[in-house]
Amino acid sequence: MxxxxxxxxxxxxxxxxxxxxxxxxxxxxxxxAPTVLQDRARAFLAGFPGLVTYAVKSNPDEAVIQNLVQAGIRGFDVASPFEIDLIGRLAPMAARHYHNPVRSRAEIAHAVGAGIKAWSVDSRTELDKLFEQVPPENCEISPRFKLPVLGAAYDFGSKFGATPELAADLLRAVHDRGYIASLTFHPGTQCTDPHAWEQYIRTAAEIAGMAGVQPRRLNVGGGFPSWRVHGVEPDLASIFELIGRTTAEAFGGNAPELVCEPGRGICAxxxxxxxxxxxxxxxxxxxxxxxxxxxxxxxxxxxxxxxxxxxxxxxxxxxxxxxxxxxxxxxxxxxxxxxxxxxxxxxxxxxxxxxxxxxxxxxxxxxxxxxxxxxxxxxxxxxxx
Structure with missing residues (x-):
């Protein structure tokens, strides 16, 4: 040059x-621009009514991880042994949620050895693999469910997610085996409409009712939009408000703790x-x-x-x-x-x-x-x- x-x-x-x-x-x-990254992370931390975990896959650059830790991010959504080890090295005190619902037995063994305590699952065969290797003590397993996509640019439900009926069966099985039973979903990529989360949250309450199990936590996934269109900046505050209000309405006094896993919405x-x-x-x-x-x-x-x-x-x-x-x-x-x-x-x-x-x-x-x-x-x- x-x-x-x-x-x-x-x-x-x-x-x-x-x-x-x-x-x-x-x-x-x-x-x-690290200042922009930290500002966006702090906006999530201040506005989202629960735990914010960054989806590492969206941008795993070490400078990104380091700046997020500096901004106050204390949880990460990891999808592979590489990402598990990356966060273990750069943010050893942070929570790591292994929410890729399909894993080989070798990958499960690696995660167990790394101390992973939070998992997701969307099928009985994958749940049985977790039961074989994951000790139940202080370990959370979250069945992941899907609905027809609304207002998203890309539908994750075509690859991942159980039907609500199967999710209820999985939630019951997780509870009966002594694990911390939670639920998770992903509304799809680049959801600019806050209502993309509403039906998912109400369905989560229905799943809990079908299973007769009160989930400890509800992970509302990623999907939070970045600013892609000139002059139309996403309204994250409205999304956060609707998530909190809908959860309170759907679950009443037994509302689960909320978790989100934004990637694009933080780093893009x-x-x-x-x-x-x-x-x-x-x-x-x-x-x-x-x-x-x-x-x-x-x-x-x-x-x-x-x-x-x-x-x-x-x-x-x-x-x-x-x-x-x-x-x-x-x-x-x-x-x-x-x-x-x-x-x-x-x-x-x-x-x-x-x-x-x-x-x-x-x-x-x-x-x-x-x-x-x-x-x-x-x-x-x-x-x-």
């Missing part, structure tokens, strides 16, 4: 525009991807140096990030985003295309930089390096203004 000695020594930049102006990076850059807005325009083909379609095989892997499933800025190599805004354009990534694969069209300035040029804000979730971890592309440097900024 031809960095000067002063640039190489700098560790915290003012904003993405300063990075563009000073470094003119040829490869994509993932920009991290603390990152932005700086990409560079490789070509504007005949004044129409745009080719970037990153795409769906790199830091924007999830966009074909979740939809485009609409919070976009286009900067000149001098770090100046190109102007208002106007007409929609087809945008391709750098690989020699026709699948490497962002969905639909993206609104970009009419005067966008080769060598410009396109900054996608809100890109911190499921980006670094899904970078494939396919076709030799995908080199992704991470730099730290004070903020995004």
């Amino acid at each position: 031809g960095l000067t000695e002063g640039h190489q020594a700098k560790t915290v930049w003012e904003n993405p525009a300063e990075i563009v102006r000073s470094l003119k990076p040829e490869n994509p850059v993932m920009v991290f 807005d603390a990152f932005a991807i700086i990409t560079r325009v490789k070509a504007v083909r005949d004044g129409q379609s745009v080719f970037l140096n990153d795409g769906v095989y790199g830091g924007m892997n999830e966009l074909p499933v979740i939809g485009n990030l609409d919070r976009i800025e286009v900067l000149t190599p001098e770090g100046k805004l190109r102007g208002e985003n106007a007409h929609g354009r087809v945008v391709f990534g750098p690989t020699c694969d026709s699948v490497d295309r962002l969905p639909g069209e993206i609104s970009l300035p009419d005067n966008i040029q080769e060598g410009d930089y396109v900054v996608f804000h809100g890109a911190g979730a499921y980006s670094v971890v899904t970078n494939t390096r396919f076709n030799g592309f995908g080199e992704l440097r991470q730099l730290t900024v004070m903020g995004f203004d």
Whole structure:
């Protein structure tokens, strides 16, 4: 990149525009704002009426984990032996909830050896595997149930979750074997409608009634939205209020303790991807140096990030985003295309930089390096203004 000695020594930049102006990076850059991450974590801690556990899979970067611990996060949702050990090393005093409901016997043994005390399950066969290896003393098992998805960008119920009737049977079995019996669900990804949680919570109360078991805790999952659309910031306060109120209404005086496991809702807005325009083909379609095989892997499933800025190599805004354009990534694969069209300035040029804000979730971890592309440097900024 031809960095000067002063640039190489700098560790915290003012904003993405300063990075563009000073470094003119040829490869994509993932920009991290720790202050934004900590602010979002504290908003969950202050607003959610229960325990907040961060879903490590969304962004397991060590700097992310360290900043969350500094912000006050004391619980983590872990889905693999790697994540169990990562949190055990970086946050040894934190709670670790192993809520991937399908595990091999070797993975169960690893988790037991690591001291895991909280598990989820969504089938009788998987519950029997837990009964074989997990001691019941002070161990929680939470049957995970599913409903038809409402207001979510992606339906986890197509892969995980028991019917309410099966969940009741599992809850009863967990209780009868002497484990701490709880319940969990996941409303789906990027739920912008607070009511996505309401029917799940009321169904949890029905499951408890069918089982004749009062769950110790109710984990309302993730699904909390990040800010993806320009001018429409998610209303987390309304979601938190509805969760608390619905739980009190559904369970009455025996309401279980609440737990949530946000990933995207905490980490996404603390990152932005700086990409560079490789070509504007005949004044129409745009080719970037990153795409769906790199830091924007999830966009074909979740939809485009609409919070976009286009900067000149001098770090100046190109102007208002106007007409929609087809945008391709750098690989020699026709699948490497962002969905639909993206609104970009009419005067966008080769060598410009396109900054996608809100890109911190499921980006670094899904970078494939396919076709030799995908080199992704991470730099730290004070903020995004």
